[in-house]
């Protein structure tokens with residue numbers, strides 16, 4: 001099975017670079033140079049050192065004893081929530097800022113929805129003294145005030161976008177537009193395994209440190225490098241791509257991803273681009289996406305801002321098509337319940353995104369001797385308001 005990207009940036013029929021002519025020089029520079037740069041020994045050294053001392057890697061692989069007892073199996077949590085800035089996103093922004101430096105860029109732009117990628121980007125720009133501009137939908141600027149404050153504190157400029165639905169998709173369009181007009185000095189740090197080739201592969205490479213570490217850590221803990229299951233949530237798909245990457249070639253390992261089913265697939269209010277999507281082009285890449293029969297993007301919905309995206313990375317559309325990974329949908333309520341279960345059993349408050357992966361535990365059947373790794377993509381501090389609202393709602397319902 002060949003799961004690598006081909007020379008034109010395709011995983012099977014998905015991927016590519018559907019870009020306007022004016023973006024061609026930027027993408028071409030990146031495409032022709034990224035592999036050579038990220039494989040240089042000096043780049044690898046710099047990247048590994050920052051991951052270790054700045055991000056705090058390796059992130060622990062934690063045996064969740066009480067959670068394991070509850071599901072009568074062996075559950076390990078890959079603790080991306082313990083990374084600097086609170087999620088896996090920093091793995092990618094650290095890699096891309098080093099790449100931008102090597103390309104001689106002076107200015108960084110990025111899009112953000114929930115603000116997590118914006119924070120991770122503003123963080124590495126402060127670290128490397130680069131000018132930083134973050135595009136964010138006006139709606140998200142309002143919804144994600146604490147992250148907007150962090151981005152500003154870090155010295156970056158937030159540009160609210162008021163086109164379309166004023167959310168992530170519109171912010172991405174605006175960032176692409178900026179890049180067209182600033183081709184020479186600017187690097188665009190895309191936050192997930194989406195966008196034109198080579199981004200899906202580039203971001204997958206940077207996030208693949210997650211599964212690289214899992215293999216080593218599982219060997220230390222269990223004597224075997226391979227689990228029976230790897231579970232992760234999917235927005236654009238970067239944490240799942242990183243958690244799956246080094247296991248893709250072993251068919252015995254079940255790779256299962258959770259998409260946001262929002263208020264329920266049947267309500268139409270969801271972000272399940274694989275279960276409910278069709279093939280189309282969004283943000284310069286061919287993949288599965290939520291669209292009407294005449295190709296208009298359908299606004300996605302999820303309680304979790306990080307999963308609220310109408311598309312998904314081409315790697316995932318391909319893994320779904322060839323049935324190498326399985327994509328299941330998890331509703332808002334299922335995710336909320338799973339978040340409380342983890343919090344009360346293990347004392348870990350997960351990000352709402354990660355709670356979608358945790359909710360898969362209720363949908364699958366495990367054997368007592370099996371090993372299940374869940375990628376805990378982020379911490380839940382940013383979601384406390386949502387959790388508290390739900391908590392009050394639950395306690396006001398008579399038992």
Ligand SMILES: *Cc1c(COP(=O)(O)O)cnc(C)c1O
Pocket residue numbers: 086087088089116117191192193233234235236237238239240306307351353354377378379
């Ligand atoms: C952004 C985010 C996600 C979703 O993005 P992917 O690219 O699908 O990983 C998931 N979890 C957390 C904590 C996030 O911040």
